[in-house]
Each structure stands twice: as C-alpha cells, then as structure tokens.
Amino acid sequence: MNIQYKKLTYGGTRSNKPNKIIVHSMGENINNNGDVYDAVEWLRYLKLSAHALILPDGDVIRCRDDNNRAWHARGYNMDSLGVEFLVPGIHDYGSFLNMIKTDWVSDEQYASGIELLNQWIDSQNIETIARHSDVSPGRKVDPGDGFRWDWFVDQLKQSNWSKWETDNE
C-alpha cells in the first residue's frame, strides 16, 4: 500500500474517538462548470475532508490523522473514520451518479481498502463499518450500488475474524 500525504485542515482541532468507519466515493477529478479539481482540491474547495482517499491505482492519500476529526459525514464526525474511494475520470454530479451504479472499483482499490480498514480495525475500537448511504439514507447515495459491499465486508471479516467474533459475542 503506497501512501501519499496531502493534508486537509478542515475538520477542526478537536480529537476523534473513532468507533466506526464510513465508506464513501467521490470523483477522482471533479468538473465544476469547466474548472477541474482533483479530489483533494475539491474537498478543500468544499471545506470538507476525509481521513484517507484511495486512488484507482490503489495508492492511498492520507489527509487527516486518525485521531483528528474529519468533516465527511454530517452527524458522525466526532467518532468515525472516513475513507473515499475515488471514481476514475473527470465527473460532474450526473456522470458520478451514473458511474457508481457500474462495477467501477478496481482490484487495487479493493485491496488497499481492505488493508487500510484492517489497520483501522486493529488500531481503533471499531464497532461498525457503514456506507455513507447507510448513515444518511435519502440524502447520500455513495459509495453506490456498483461497490461490492457484501463481498468487501466479508473480506474484512475473514482477515480479522477473531476480533469480529469477539465483538459479536
């Protein structure tokens, strides 16, 4: 897992006590009325942040420390870690919505996501892993139907089975 560091300051100064992981998706690049932003620039433009972004080639961009809050999911920013899977290409909101219905996540992204989330499960008191659409139904649709969610959660359970069994007892 190759990690790059591009700090985002939005998220405030208060500490994060993560007990859940929220999985998102957003465009790798965003076309805003002809101005193209990469994902980090777009989050900065929106005054938002996430703890990590996973590029289509599997590289991970860290933007916030685990123990600092990030602003990625309204109502959940005091106790969660946020990860954005980046949808390849340049997108406006319409093309983004269309693409996340397709099988867009690369094998490299799934592999890095599993590695990163396993690190979080091992290092934090993670009790819940949810999609943004699970915690904000009706308002958010990411990461989308094309993200193989059941398979992904199954991979995490298999590689961290002892912890999951303990948590579920």
Ligand SMILES: [Zn+2]
């Ligand atoms: Zn989201």
